[in-house]
Amino acid sequence: MIKTKLDPVDLPQILELGRQFHQESHFGDTQYDEVKVRMLLEKSLELPHKLFLAYDDQFQGVTLLQMGTQFFNNDLWAGDQAFYVTPNSRGSGLANELLQAGQTWAKQEGAAEFVIFHNAGINTDTARKYYESKGFSLSGLILRKSLIEG
Numbered sequence: 001m002i003k004t005k006l007d008p009v010d011l012p013q014i015l016e017l018g019r020q021f022h023q024e025s026h027f028g029d030t031q032y033d034e035v036k037v038r039m040l041l042e043k044s045l046e047l048p049h050k051l052f053l054a055y056d057d058q059f060q061g062v063t064l065l066q067m068g069t070q071f072f073n074n075d076l077w078a079g080d081q082a083f084y085v086t087p088n089s090r091g092s093g094l095a096n097e098l099l100q101a102g103q104t105w106a107k108q109e110g111a112a113e114f115v116i117f118h119n120a121g122i123n124t125d126t127a128r129k130y131y132e133s134k135g136f137s138l139s140g141l142i143l144r145k146s147l148i149e150g
Contacts, residue, residue, distance in 0.1 A: 026121035078106035
């Protein structure tokens with residue numbers, strides 16, 4: 001079952017899921033800031049028109065979406081802050097359920113566009129094909145450069 005509102009009892013498991021996401025991603029060499037992640041998750045309760053959280057009751061997948069406006073106009077768009085499914089649940093349909101919950105929220109909130117920023121470096125070889133099969137199209141690139149020396 002997909003939950004679309006944070007139950008505070010679930011917070012420790014979602015934080016652990018976030019830690020797993022962090023470790024598997026290319027961000028894994030940076031600090032995992034549990035306080036910041038907790039704050040974002042809790043903000044989804046305070047700002048339900050700006051932040052959307054969805055996760056499954058087995059704590060195998062999570063998505064956190066944000067709502068914003070375009071730089072050029074006031075058109076709303078929704079994009080992910082996090083979208084993660086554990087390795088043992090990939091291919092189970094859980095990603096589809098989380099994606100659908102997010103799209104439903106985005107439409108209900110009046111978004112003209114839904115954007116996935118696949119920038120964590122996980123399964124980049126298969127992600128494009130997956131998202132294209134769900135109606136997404138490639139739009140630009142994400143390039144990264146470390147500014148920390150050493």
